[in-house]
Amino acid sequence: MTPPRGWSLGLRTRIAASIVLLTVAASAGVGFASYRVQADDSTERFVLAADASFQSTINHLRTEEELHGEGRVAVLAEEMDRWAGVGWSAVDLGGAPVSWPPAEGEPSGAAFPATAGDPQHQNAPVPAELVREAVVGHLPAVQRDPYRSGWLLVAGEVTPGLVLVQHYGMHRLDDELSRLRHQLAAISAVVAFLATVAAILAANQVSRPLRTAADAARRFGDGDLGTRLPVAGRDDLADLATAFNAMAERLSHSITDLRAKDRQQRRFVSDVTHDLRTPLASMVAAADSLNSLDGESRARAADLLTVQSRRLARLVEDLLEISRFDAGVVEVLREPVDLAELVADAVDLAAPDADISIRVVGDVLVTGDARRLHTIVRNLLTNAVTHGAEPVVVTVDGTDSATVLVRVADGGPGVPEELVPIAFDRFVRGDASRRVTEGSGLGLSIAAENATAHGGHLGVHNAGGAVFTVTLPRGEPPPTSRGDDEA
CATH class of the missing domain: 1.10.287.130 (Signal transduction histidine kinase, dimerisation/phosphotransfer (DHp) domain)
Structure with missing residues (x-):
């Protein structure tokens, strides 16, 4: 019992799925890379702009002498309201030491409460890491607000122990990046749809010739031996x-x-x-x-x-x-054969009393099996005398350098035209009544097979009577042994 075949996707489905997956993966990869480049570039420009704005503010504030005396937080608030125009808050450490990394026992993740600030940010907690980085590094520290989304914090020490924090809203940038994400997602969806359509068309285009080949194979298997596939291109x-x-x-x-x-x-x-x-x-x-x-x-x-x-x-x-012959076990023993002598002997054996003349032209020496060549000539002579009429003319033509012709022409009515194409088939006789004769109906077939075994050809045509022509290659003489040479 043949086990059931497991379920599997068809060729068209596999091709379409492969194209869609490849296209979607490539589109998603390109979209993600584009988004990251755009997001990182926009964020970097925003951070640089915020840093430049903060540097300008901090440089201005450090020139104010009042910020070094009592009430410096109030002076800072007054200056920020008049100068900055952005959200801010301040942390007054009051001379408390700040170290980085934090000292043992000092909390590292706690937030500093704002000492002062504009109404929107005066109660916003300031990350301790941001304050420490600004105080210890003596440079503006930049960090996204971990407590409120959409804000960028830039902090710097105005005077020892007084840290200014500016709050830059990133909501517009986040909205732009969100729109960019949606646009890229929409583009990816469109690309996926177009890829699906293109994949289906491509799969059909690829599988159509295969379906044609399968249909041709079925028709050929059903017996239509003339089935062929059209060949187009070089793929x-x-x-x-x-x-x-x-x-x-x-x-x-x-x-x-x-x-x-x-x-x-x-x-x-x-x-x-x-x-x-x-x-x-x-x-x-x-x-x-x-x-x-x-x-x-x-x-x-x-x-x-x-x-x-x-x-x-x-x-x-x-x-x-x-x-x-049918079994392919015919053995041809090659030796030099004089066709003139062979034809004369065949005439004496096959029809010694018949009116047969022999004409020899040129070199009629060939290399072949004398017994089989004798059978060819003898069968042709018997056929000419039995089924044709006298006189019979045998011509041995050796004028060609590559072949020798043996032509047997009789004086009879010739071979019926409808029998010429099948004259060398087995048991073919000119008498449709199948009258009893001494022949077996196999003589011409055996003669043709022997001619083919020698690399030659036996043909027939009518020219006043039946004319059978054997074309035999001269062949190469068998090698002479050293013993023969010494003898």
């Missing part, structure tokens, strides 16, 4: 389409060949059954009649049995040869 999808088309082309050829071989095999079995039935029936009838016949009748029955036995033996031999 990875084009490589995929090219690879699919090459695979489909090879598979279609293989499947077509297998189907053709299957049809050929079925026809082969049918033809073998038909061709074996006739000689076997004749042999059985002749054998059965031998016991009941006398004299001349017995001799005729014995002759018939002999003829059919030989015909059956030739058919079996031809079938064995065909089976060797």
Whole structure:
């Protein structure tokens, strides 16, 4: 039992999600970085402006002599009301020592109560750390108010023991930064929406060729061997389409060949059954009649049995040869062969009494298997005499430096045009009635297979009669052994 497949996202969803996540992350990162840069820059400018304003105020106050005597807090309040124009408060330490870091037992985080200040800030607590930094460092100390949001505190010692604190409102700056955050968030949302739309379009664009390829693969699997993918561009999808088309082309050829071989095999079995039935029936009838016949009748029955036995033996031999070709175990023994002598011997063996003439032109020496070449010529001669008509002309043409032609032309009516394309198929005969002949219907097929085994070709055309032409490469002569050289 096949285990159920786990749930997983589709390709389009994964592509779209990846693009959206990447875009949103990049947008958020850019937005955050932009906000931080803007916020830090604005805050820094605000702090510098506040520090410059406080320096101007503190420098003015330090020139006032009254601030060194009695009632200095009142004098400070009067000067601040007339000069500063910003919120302020003051801490009068009254000569109490202030150290930094705090002395042992001295609270470090407590706030100093304001001694004086404008109505808005006179009761505001002042952080102890701010006061200590201003007194010990003798420089303006800057800190955001930890007790009230939206305020920046700048403190400095006007005279020993008297600390001035100015309060600068940062509400407008905070509001601007808040608006900036909202704007960046809105921009990020718009970017995310556009990224989602673009991701869906891109995912569809990427997955469409894949869906097309999957549909083509299904159609090819259903038997449409002509299915191919369009190839456009030079990207990875084009490589995929090219690879699919090459695979489909090879598979279609293989499947077509297998189907053709299957049809050929079925026809082969049918033809073998038909061709074996006739000689076997004749042999059985002749054998059965031998016991009941006398004299001349017995001799005729014995002759018939002999003829059919030989015909059956030739058919079996031809079938064995065909089976060797189908199995790919044919062995070609190459040696120098004089085609003129081979053709003359084939004529003497196949049709010694027929009107056959031989013409030899050029160098007709080739390297090949003499037995198989002899079979080619002998089968062509038998076919010409049996199915064609005399005279038969055999031409051996060796004028070409690379090939030698053996042409067998008879004086008959020629091969029917509808049979020319299949003349070398197995069990093909010119007589549709399948009349009984001595041939097996395999001679031309075996001749064609032998020619192919030599790297050659066997063809046929009509020119006043049937003309069969064998084209054979000359081939390289076999290497001579050292023992042969010494001999």
